[in-house]
Amino acid sequence: xxxxxxxxxxxxxxxxxTEESVRKAFRRLALEYHPDRxxxxxxxxxxxxxxxxxxxxxxxxxRAAYDRHGHAGVAVANGGWQGFEGIDTLGGLGDIxxxxxxxxxxxxxxxxxxxxxxxxxLTISFEEAALGTQRRVEVTRTEPCGRxxxxxxxxxxxxxxxxxxxxxxxxxxxxxxxFGQFVQVVSCPACRGEGQTVTHPCAQCRGRGLEPRTRxxxxxIPAGVEDGTRIRLTGEGEAxxxxxxxxxxxxxxxxxxxxxxxxxxxxxxxxxxxxxxQAALGDTVKVPTLQGEEALRIPAGIQSxxxxxxxxxxxxxxxxxxxxxxxxxxxVVTPKDLDPEARRLLEALAKKLGAPDGAEERRRxxxxxxxxxxxxx
Ligand SMILES: [Zn+2]
Ligand SMILES: [Zn+2]
Numbered sequence: 001x002x003x004x005x006x007x008x009x010x011x012x013x014x015x016x017x018t019e020e021s022v023r024k025a026f027r028r029l030a031l032e033y034h035p036d037r038x039x040x041x042x043x044x045x046x047x048x049x050x051x052x053x054x055x056x057x058x059x060x061x062x063r064a065a066y067d068r069h070g071h072a073g074v075a076v077a078n079g080g081w082q083g084f085e086g087i088d089t090l091g092g093l094g095d096i097x098x099x100x101x102x103x104x105x106x107x108x109x110x111x112x113x114x115x116x117x118x119x120x121x122l123t124i125s126f127e128e129a130a131l132g133t134q135r136r137v138e139v140t141r142t143e144p145c146g147r148x149x150x151x152x153x154x155x156x157x158x159x160x161x162x163x164x165x166x167x168x169x170x171x172x173x174x175x176x177x178x179f180g181q182f183v184q185v186v187s188c189p190a191c192r193g194e195g196q197t198v199t200h201p202c203a204q205c206r207g208r209g210l211e212p213r214t215r216x217x218x219x220x221i222p223a224g225v226e227d228g229t230r231i232r233l234t235g236e237g238e239a240x241x242x243x244x245x246x247x248x249x250x251x252x253x254x255x256x257x258x259x260x261x262x263x264x265x266x267x268x269x270x271x272x273x274x275x276x277x278q279a280a281l282g283d284t285v286k287v288p289t290l291q292g293e294e295a296l297r298i299p300a301g302i303q304s305x306x307x308x309x310x311x312x313x314x315x316x317x318x319x320x321x322x323x324x325x326x327x328x329x330x331x332v333v334t335p336k337d338l339d340p341e342a343r344r345l346l347e348a349l350a351k352k353l354g355a356p357d358g359a360e361e362r363r364r365x366x367x368x369x370x371x372x373x374x375x376x377x
Contacts, residue, residue: 004071007053015067019058026054059180115142115240115247122251124221126258130268130290130315132223139217139249142210142238148202150239152209157200164190210239219251224266224318227255260288266324267314271331274298279332289313289326296328304332 008015011025032038033047056062056074065073120137128135144150153159161167165188173184187193201207217236225231230252237247262269272287282300286293287310294310307329314324338346 005049007056007066010049010053011057013057017057019060022054022057026050026058030054113241114244115238117247117250118237119250119252121254122219123254123256124225125256126261126263127290128221129225129227129253129255130223130263132225132316133221135219135221137217137219137251138214139236140212140214141236141249143213144239145202145205145209145211147204148209150209152198152202152205152207154200154202159196159198162188162191162195162197164188165195167195169193169195209241217249221253222318223316225253225255226263227253229253261290263315264327266317268324268326269329270326271329272296272308273331273333274302275333275335279304279330287326287328290315294326298330302330302332304330306330 008017011017011022011029013021013025017025029050030047033043033050035044035047038047056066062074118139118141120139122135122137124133124135145152148155151159162169165171169188169191170185170193171188173186175182175184188195191197198207202209205211217233219231219233221231230250233249233251235246236249239246260270268290270287272285274283274285278285278298279302280300282302283298284295285298287296288294289310290313294313296308296310298308307327310326310328312323313326316323335342335346
């Protein structure tokens, strides 16, 4: 007990503070340190300390004993009173808080609850993501009952005013505690704060007001979405309690891989194989795009790995701006299985061409690196 802080110091009030200013100080500090509101380390200990100080200073007898004998006087006066532990008879911190602040802490008031959000996964093709599409999804959710329209009462009947709370939705509960007598305002247990009771529950929903429904929804998927894009359908989640708005439906998109396109932001990547003759002489070839084939001119003498750009044949920007491009990486494929004639032609060509420029310096002794290209380092 020797290390306990002075109760006046704990509440930050002078020794001659009035009951009213003690109460005000407690209220301010309790609001600040209540564990429901303050998650700082040590807030709960501080809250207990504040409570303990208030229990003593708010009671004239105990306060007098404390003034005369300090902490020891209070402990003796209460027959070994254990401080904060006594408060647990009230049912925990939330109740104390409610007793003082009318439920603003732990929320005993019934307030409209928004419906739950729902989430669905949807797999779409690469093309659908790039070009946009309409898809139908099926969602099972709670909706207001079709028979009672969410009122919970059988049609033709109406709920009665709650007798327990006289329609207020709240009841006052007197409680004796270490603080003295408190009047606690709590949500009416009979009607759960609604102020009325259903006397003839709806036969279809058994008085729940809600029922499960499976719906088909059209989802508009804009062009340019990517794997992982989340689409929100506002108000298409579960119904809330009557008067509250429904939740939202979130659709998480999975985009399938394409057989030969890859995507880099809004550009499409495509790899085009050409043979040695096409690369050397140039050619015009057909390349696929998302909307049919497109002619692409390959300039004579192109090197393997060169990227050719076809403007505007990529994926549209989600905001409706311009499209990305189609980037065609040209790969020169070296022939493997030559027929005798092709072989003869290539041998003739080899004599004609000689070694590429700079090959003399790059030449290495045979077998210096198996499969190496002889590139200088
Ligand atoms: Zn119903
Ligand atoms: Zn009631």
